[in-house]
Amino acid sequence: MTFIVQFWGTRGSIPTPGHLTKRYGGNTSCVELRCDDTLFICDGGTGLRELGADLLTRGHKTITGHFFYSHTHWDHIQGFPFFTPAYIPQNTFHVYGTAEGDRRTYELLSGQMRSDYFPVDFGELRSNIVASHLDGGTRTIDGVAVTVFEQHHPGRSWAYSFVKDGHKVVYATDNEIDLTLPDPARVVADPIAPRAIPDAFRRFCHGADLLISDAQYFDDEYTKKVGWGHPRATTVVDLALQAEVKQVALFHHDPMHGDVDVDRKIALCKERAARTNPQLQVFGAREGLSLRIG
Amino acid sequence: MSSSKTKNDWNDESTSEISVTLLPLSTEQTPSVLEMVQGPGAPRNYELHRPEYIVGRSVECDLPINSTDLSRRHVTLRRLPSGQFNLVDLQSRNGVFVNGVKVHSAVLHDGDSVQLGSVLFIFHEGRASS
Numbered sequence: 001m002t003f004i005v006q007f008w009g010t011r012g013s014i015p016t017p018g019h020l021t022k023r024y025g026g027n028t029s030c031v032e033l034r035c036d037d038t039l040f041i042c043d044g045g046t047g048l049r050e051l052g053a054d055l056l057t058r059g060h061k062t063i064t065g066h067f068f069y070s071h072t073h074w075d076h077i078q079g080f081p082f083f084t085p086a087y088i089p090q091n092t093f094h095v096y097g098t099a100e101g102d103r104r105t106y107e108l109l110s111g112q113m114r115s116d117y118f119p120v121d122f123g124e125l126r127s128n129i130v131a132s133h134l135d136g137g138t139r140t141i142d143g144v145a146v147t148v149f150e151q152h153h154p155g156r157s158w159a160y161s162f163v164k165d166g167h168k169v170v171y172a173t174d175n176e177i178d179l180t181l182p183d184p185a186r187v188v189a190d191p192i193a194p195r196a197i198p199d200a201f202r203r204f205c206h207g208a209d210l211l212i213s214d215a216q217y218f219d220d221e222y223t224k225k226v227g228w229g230h231p232r233a234t235t236v237v238d239l240a241l242q243a244e245v246k247q248v249a250l251f252h253h254d255p256m257h258g259d260v261d262v263d264r265k266i267a268l269c270k271e272r273a274a275r276t277n278p279q280l281q282v283f284g285a286r287e288g289l290s291l292r293i294g
Numbered sequence: 295m296s297s298s299k300t301k302n303d304w305n306d307e308s309t310s311e312i313s314v315t316l317l318p319l320s321t322e323q324t325p326s327v328l329e330m331v332q333g334p335g336a337p338r339n340y341e342l343h344r345p346e347y348i349v350g351r352s353v354e355c356d357l358p359i360n361s362t363d364l365s366r367r368h369v370t371l372r373r374l375p376s377g378q379f380n381l382v383d384l385q386s387r388n389g390v391f392v393n394g395v396k397v398h399s400a401v402l403h404d405g406d407s408v409q410l411g412s413v414l415f416i417f418h419e420g421r422a423s424s
Binding site: 004006022023247281283287288289290291292 | 378380383392393394395396397398399400401403
């Protein structure tokens, strides 16, 4: 069993094309997760367009995919109308709600294709698009156990873990972990001190081979953006350390950050990780990068 | 108002002819380069002119590297329509590390380090002609 994880969009909030963001990329959130022949897609930001184009080059007669959306803010859904495989009749895509009866994501995906916003109606997509759901927070799909966790973000958001044969990948973006810390004032008073991550989320991420986490802000930026729904990158390092994950991909890069800024953010996070556990692999998610897990 | 033309007469619509020297616009195509900075024969540059290369220990590889750290066929480099090179691990024994991260594949950017066992390269992105 092998998970292949590929980053198609790593930018937060709004696409940022241009030479300043060339290395990490300007497309918004989209991560492909393949387990043998099963395709999972985490979020459908603008990176989804390129994933769609690539899927069509792989020689499959039919494509079946399972969409897991962190939430439905623009930067996580805008790629869907440009996802070419959705226009091809023999393909099937499942769009998962968090529980039975939760059709919110499915309906917002279709809503963004109303004629006010887009020239092609959702009903004209010729593939089979199915509103599916997790069962009580978990569902096993082709042997992969998918579990959901509600995060801290304006309008709500969800993290997902994917587990098979002892290997685990967690996708957790748009999550202001800092607002869940038991003593946020201490972070300002002593930014070096480890920050206690709440047990529930730590357990959810525990032992992951790969944690893909929103890590949008530098410490000094965060103080001006409390409540915007994104964490300090350094807090994500503490999550990764306390959850004993093997590697953490810093994700959802701030649209105001060029490659040089992201490099600096990664360097600071590596330095923080190395003080406690030099074995923790910290890196910046970037478009065109894929990892093999297992 | 005087009818004589002066240098700063905004109403004068005539244009003087001048000789313009165009600045050179480079359309030069430079290949991407894989610079071996550590390994057998280093330092050494491999210019990447072809659309695909296989790097490995086998002499049949496009870029054969005489190091037992490498698998016979270790990694492939394939040019994308964008002109960038995509690197893919061919399930090598010791893996492929880009900037210190073990990867399955990666689109390479200027300055990336690529490590295959103890062999270390720096990738230099070329410039495609328009």
